[in-house]
Amino acid sequence: MNDIPQQLVNGLTNGSLYALIAVGYTVVYGIVQLINFAHGEVFMIGAFGALSTWFLLFRDNTSVWVLPVMIAGAIAASVATAVIMERIAYRPLRHAPRLAPLITAIGISVFLQEFVRLFYGTIPGFPSAKSKIPFPAIDGVTGSPFHLGSVVIQRPALFTMGALLVCGLFLGWFINKTKQGRAMQAVSQDPDTARLMGIDVDRIIVIAFALGAALAAIAGVAQGLQNNNIDFKMGFMAGLKAFTAAVLGGIGNIQGAVVGGLTLGVAEALATVFVTGAWKDVFAFGLLILVLVFRPQGLLGARVVDRA
């Protein structure tokens, strides 16, 4: 039992990662009522974007100033992927029955995984992505952990939690204080009336996809730093967990995604303490089923991008 504090730290770390990805599910759902099951792959492509930036520009350099450039590369790769996927796969299906875009999303997810697996290694100078690829250990952000009494805090864990804090503050500012953010709230409440106000709904949808992708990209970098490696299927389980987190918090609700992510992470960690680590996924998805049965609107409720 005395490892509870340690497990709480681990839980909050994983939870922060889930939360960063869950925001993407929730923002897009709030605007177009679509569960973008390819969002996990957007996260994976963020990690590959960061790695590719490092290969292209830095190679053996692991100085800390390299990291912001890698994050920028990750965001560029993820945002481009998400925006292109919206344009060519989802927009033509905007008025189709709900099942069509859902199945399309699963198709894109499989496509992106296989594309990275088969294509990445064929780029000159890049390693094959058919198995795990080592992720660079950036100075200062990885390395010897901090000790707080008996609790060990890994450096990448601090990066992940810090990233969630910064992204959360940014989102709150964006949604509530900027013109595009308020337009986004309007579209999520009533798209037709939003158009009557002069809001270009297509543009807001693109912004929603891009915003979610940027946060997923940062999560991709965080995951790479935590695990020291990345692979083409890393988005599958992370995506499912983040989707669970979004539903747990109330799909469409940004605050809910953050609360849901952290709750899920901590619940998994506690399951590790009281049962066994091997059962943590059972607990995570068991929690999803319980929420869907007893509180389908989620912990915070509402399907609206209202108030980050």
Add this chain to the structure above:
Amino acid sequence: MTAMLEVTDLVVAYGKIQAVKGITFSVEEGQVVCLIGTNGAGKTTTLRTISGLLRPESGSITFEGERIDKVPAHKIVTLGLAHSPEGRRIFPRMTVEENLRLGAFSRTENTQKEDLEAAYELFPILAERRSQPAGTFSGGEQQMLAMGRAMMSRPRLLLLDEPSMGLSPLMMKKIMSTVRTLRSQGTTILLVEQNAQAALSLADHGYVLEVGKIVLHGTGKELLTSDEVRKAYLGEA
């Protein structure tokens, strides 16, 4: 001299069902023009097509000499044409002031402060409740908010869909007198109403719609006194 708004041979369909079957009418600058008719006559469909939410099957819509029937809705409002929709459609989880500010979304000049003042002057109750969530309001208050929000874009033509729906007689009077005020301030108004008496008594010109077609038109006075209108819409034998 062409009219401010000209609708010519407009046909609008939902799938295979035509809701508007070739109507022609116009709105002169400075007038209040009303479309009356029962449920399903095609009044709301006509307004939604003018503001770009629906695409016509055929026919044309011209606003101030410019074809707008292929212009997307979010651009039409920038041309000076605002739409206060049926059922008010205010943003329920936003405050009064946030709703009004969204009404000014299309404005490029920053006149928001004076436009807000103008909206509050038109409807003082909105000023009292500026920071309350709009979803908690009564129908009449929501109607005022919807109209105030539409005026925030400084429209030259205001489309007003069923403003009196579900309102008390007192509140309806207030809304109709606001329509007069707006006209006197220089806004042209296209009004859709089921309450024919109220609408015709303030309209310069009226059109009667029946299942997607214009069956009768004339000045407000003419229609108020016409036998057909009295029988069908004013409940007289």
